[in-house]
Amino acid sequence: MNDPYKILGVSESATNAEVKKAYLDLARKYHPDNYHDNPLADLAQEKMKEINAAYEEINKMRGSGRGSGSTAGRSGSSYGYGGGTARETWSGQSDSSVLQQVRIAINTGNLTRAEGLLAGYADHNAEWNFLKGAICYRRGWLDEALRYYQNACQMDPGNPEYRQALDFMQNAGASAYSPTGAFGTEVCGGDNLCQKLCCAWLLCNGCGFLGFRC
Amino acid sequence: MFGYVRPPLQELPQEERDRFRRVYCGLCHTLSRRCGFAARFILNYDFTFLAILLSDGEESPCACGTCIASPFQKRPYCTGSSALNLAADESVILAWWQIQDHIVDSGVFRSLKYRVASLFLARSYRRAAEARPEFDRATRSQLEKLAALESEDCVSIDLPADTFAELLAAAADAMEEERRRRILRQMLYHLGRWIYLVDAADDLKKDTVSSNYNPLIPRFGLKSDALDSDSREVFAQTLDHSIRLMATAYELGEFGCWSPILEHTIYTSLFQVGKAVLDGTFHATVPKNKKDKIVEEST
Structure with missing residues (x-):
């Protein structure tokens, strides 16, 4: 298996909370709901499995290797975003x-x-x-x-x-994931100052990658 | 293509703008080298975007040189890679067929400039079509389908959009790896669908005056030259849906150093362009003939 830290995009020195956050962000991005009836749903499913496996692997390593305590180790055994499709x-x-x-x-x-x-x-x-x-x-x-x-x-x-x-x-296929918040042709992205400020606010708050539930 | 894909360069850090500039110049050099001097003149942001999509996650090696746009100051550019070669050939083929389409569509007098352009580009096209016969065939057959739908006044917006979307998706067919090909096809399909629909909205006034076919007129039963608020809402939803399907495909791919440019384009710029077109402010913000100068100003 590939390096689980690399899969989650965190360094080996990341805290348990950072690992969990990285995992949840990715899980939200590749959640089956976002790929409902999508011709690429199988690829998203693969990705989801990979992320789940990486997260469990890290938890296992940390749980036994470093003895980082049961709270952190257990808190994350995967999020319940299984590999299957959520809405059938x-x-x-x-x-x-x-x-x-x-x-x-x-x-x-x-x-x-x-x-x-x-x-x-x-x-x-x-x-x-x-x-x-x-x-x-x-x-x-x-x-x-x-x-x-x-x-x-x-x-x-x-x-x-x-x-x-x-x-x-x-809902125009609006998904839980967007790096820039809830955008749409009619929602944002205009040329006036108010809209630009709105965009800037969302970008700052989203840190580029947090994702918003619409 | 039509100049609707615009990476929001002003919003990107300098490093990313430089990177975009190097691939923009790289595509120009590649066009000239592979398809002859005339091919340089088709260069635009849409084709640069295509080149980025087809690229591996890393920039190809850089060279430094002068060109007609910068005869004295040497500028860095990406040297040829298989992705740039592919993008260059496909761009020439797309530009050529677009010109042919214009010749058919416009009257004797107005078609004159397209006929001149066609003569000018003929040699480049022959070289590109020889290098990519499948893509040339696919483009031609999709445009024939589109012409047939237009002549029968098709009431669906999806059927004509599908021909253009399939045409663009075929640009990914040369990719060897299946996973990557599927992701790119899906992205390009919905990019093509979006471009076709945005272009239709952009041409709505003109087509109403000239009574040319425009898919929005039969679809929404338009009596005037603008979308009413209900139709506009439905139309904006369908545009957004395509962008979101592009985004879900993008998230599955590995685009390495190109991720910031692609991400900003998909998640913000396309929405902004769509809105500007629907508001009728698109041409006011950046006149068509000046659009390629942004890259100069912003780098």
Whole structure:
């Protein structure tokens, strides 16, 4: 395994608190929630595993080697951001076996098959729209995805799975991590002084890397 | 490309500005060496950004020399690396096809300057296309798809944006390592999508007057030459979403010494440019013909 300190980006002389903070920052950055339905989700998952392993390794070394006490050693055995995906879109059950197959195809990344199956399915119900939206999202067709999710929610307003997908789109995929705070085209980044001060404030407070929960 | 990608040089420390300057000059020298003197004139920030994305985490060795922009004072520049060579060839191909697109789009009289530019760049293009035939083919086929969508007045903003996004993503196809290629493809896809959409918003007034195709008009059912506040909100959200997908891809990659420039561009500059375009202040802040001079002023 690579040097666990290097993976967490801290020196070997870092205090336990510094190690923990570095770990939490990285865990927030690569959290599965930030890579929900993302074509690179598997890479983020690998990264998460690597960080968890590095953190546990350091805790083990410090716990036994230096005898740094049970409080520090135990406080960190990984944060519970496991390697798995936190929100599973595809947990929902389909009424029809065709739509169930579409879910499987999307899960395995076979978007062409998923699309073909949907094209042959005559009933354009809420789930059909939801799945169509999911395919568009994976392709990076974000506006189309938004519109299909809206249709799905209109047809079946009580469905939490569709609602969650639409909420995510309407937040423009805002994630827990950003080095500069909650920025957006309409949020910040203007030319006027007030906005620049706002940016400067966020940058200073974020120390460039702290990340903000939006 | 269109000059929308601007690393916020004023906000970066001197060391980073110097680094950007060396790769900017390095790309210029590489363009001239590989594709001939004429290719130098296509140099801009977008292509420099592409060169940085394609680079390894370290700067290639530096040389010092004069050039037409700085005939007396020697300036340091990155010497050729495989990434700079790739970026140079791909930039020439992109610039060439963009010129061809302009020739088709504009009338006989207005197309004159593009025809001259096309003649001027023809030899450079031939050399670049010979070196990167796959990228040349991919670019041409995506632009053909785009033209077809435009002629049928496509009501989706994603379908035409997808052609440009795929075209830019193909710039990463020459990367050997699969992990790196996937990350770069995702970044370039959403950069391309963002550029296409921002350009459409930027051209909205002009296209309304000339009745040219603009994806925003059918998508939002626009009756005037501006987005109303609801449409603007939806549009800004979709722009932000692409930037955030770029950012999540960026965080997975290893960009070494280029991280500060990339990070500032992705997390702040793109949002600022998008806002300026939507506010109609983009061209007022930096006139197009002066944009390349920023690098002079800020270094």
